[in-house]
Amino acid sequence: MKKHIVLLPGDGIGQEVIHSAQGALTALAEEYNHTFTFETHDIGGTAVDLHETPLPPSTLEACKNADAVLLGAVGGPKWDNYPSHLRPEKGLLAIRKELGLFANLRPVKGFKKLLHASPLKEEVVKDSDLLIVRELTGGLYFGTPSERRDNGDAVVDTLAYTRHEIERIVDNAFKYAQIRRKHLTSVDKANVLESSKLWREVVEEKKAEYPDVTVVHQLVDSAAMKLITNPASFDVIVTENMFGDILSDEASVLTGSLGMLPSASLREDGFGLYEPVHGSAPDIAGQGIANPLAMILSASLMLKYSFHMEKEAAVLEEAVHSVLEDGYHTGDLHIIDGHKVGTEELTNKIIEFIKCK
């Protein structure tokens, strides 16, 4: 297959990890007879510096014409005090909205060799394998009005959803549950919010279409507790944008390997943007020591969700597991009796695995 991929390295270590993912994808293409073409564009702080906007029109245009997008990371202290419209993360919010990427998938699963670094006891976290499906283009993030009032003495934001927006994300989540362990937890705050009541209604209506999936409704505060006390009890979690932001970050630290977590942001037709959960880590940028594995796992999600290359996606995932099992890791991780290596060496190990597979 021929696929055209836009690379958006962004800021900090984004540059380095995107390079690794490109290397791994190129090796995969050779082995499995695909043609992947790449085109690199600016986003985030780097784009602010060069084009005075965190999302240049040319970047957006290129993404629209691509088969999928890989993003490194955006942000850094340099831009922290820039005015709101010039903040790197505005580029991220804008690209999600402009491309219609309404479904954010955040899988969380432990790696055996890394579980020892979890803040949780191993017996609590060990069987965790969950997927958070977060609505990404609605709710408080984009609702209007969102403004100062009364000469600046008051302020409002708006949590807005249409039934259609809720239906499509809920449908999505049911489908993921069907190909996983068939259990869906819908998280809301239906004892307080009108939007949550509609959310709960939609989930109740939809469940007839997915009779093989068991559904529970859980309040967001209680979900925040249960993620810690019993993370292994979750399979798929579906929730609105802001709750999803908080819960998916909470979930990301459970297994002790934040540096290993990928994410996917998808449109209805399967087009998507893929990025690691970790940030731009400006403190270690440019030193050749960044961990490329979350970016490589994000590329694996791209192969699976946007290109339907199940086998190739599995090979990339296996490659990551295999290098860890062999004890190779970057400095952000610790593996007992392991070998600490740099970004390039770790990437080469991944490529070796792909070639020898």
Add this chain to the structure above:
Amino acid sequence: MKKHIVLLPGDGIGQEVIHSAQGALTALAEEYNHTFTFETHDIGGTAVDLHETPLPPSTLEACKNADAVLLGAVGGPKWDNYPSHLRPEKGLLAIRKELGLFANLRPVKGFKKLLHASPLKEEVVKDSDLLIVRELTGGLYFGTPSERRDNGDAVVDTLAYTRHEIERIVDNAFKYAQIRRKHLTSVDKANVLESSKLWREVVEEKKAEYPDVTVVHQLVDSAAMKLITNPASFDVIVTENMFGDILSDEASVLTGSLGMLPSASLREDGFGLYEPVHGSAPDIAGQGIANPLAMILSASLMLKYSFHMEKEAAVLEEAVHSVLEDGYHTGDLHIIDGHKVGTEELTNKIIEFIKCK
């Protein structure tokens, strides 16, 4: 001193634990020459059953005339499918709003004998001692419009704050930081929400008035992570209503002793409502096995914050620590080589401590 206390047992084990707190307070009053008078009223599901409303006017009136209010717990499966205005938690929301209880204090601190039950590793959680100051009468909970639109095909909730509402909770939090370890973490989502930008501005303005307090701003998603990876790094956390709901419940499970956590909801003049963080536990209600310690610690907060009885508050707190150190506990907890007892026996141990002190 003479103080008049309204008791709102509410539902489930609320009845039993309120009784314990009353017993402990009566013993304290005798020892320290106070006169505490008590008056009991209905709230929550019990009030729905008896008065067809979760907050009867007579209950509200009694609270307004009291020096402080102790609340057990509200809710239970019996009322789960009642229409919205007859849900027990509506009574809770209404009483907070009607009494102007804008500051919710949620201290989280481990108990040495119970830390082994934490889902977190002991070395991660052991020095945690934090206080979440949650704004309780604004934001998404009470903002309007909060309604269905377009024939039910759309919905909005409103996150509204006035500068005044933010200022008073932030002032409060700074003051608690001053009498604690002088560190304040203000949690917001200023990279997305207009309301958070105003929040951050107010915190920046206020900090000049509290030069002895160090302040950091943290995004809510990153705070949700850090509560797990490094809970001991927090002293006082201040945040808006919904973020506070989520983060305070998240924090409540860190130390492995949810059944031990008290809370206070305060008005500007020090009047307050005090309740345990745990729920009404309908499954064990009426069996005489409920854990009364969180309710007793809530009574201790009442002595401190509403009555300024520092010494008496400390005695109640010491009593709780002492019975645990002696190994006494109810069935929800586990103490290695401890003695499992019922609500009444544990309460008697507390009373003994008060009398012998």
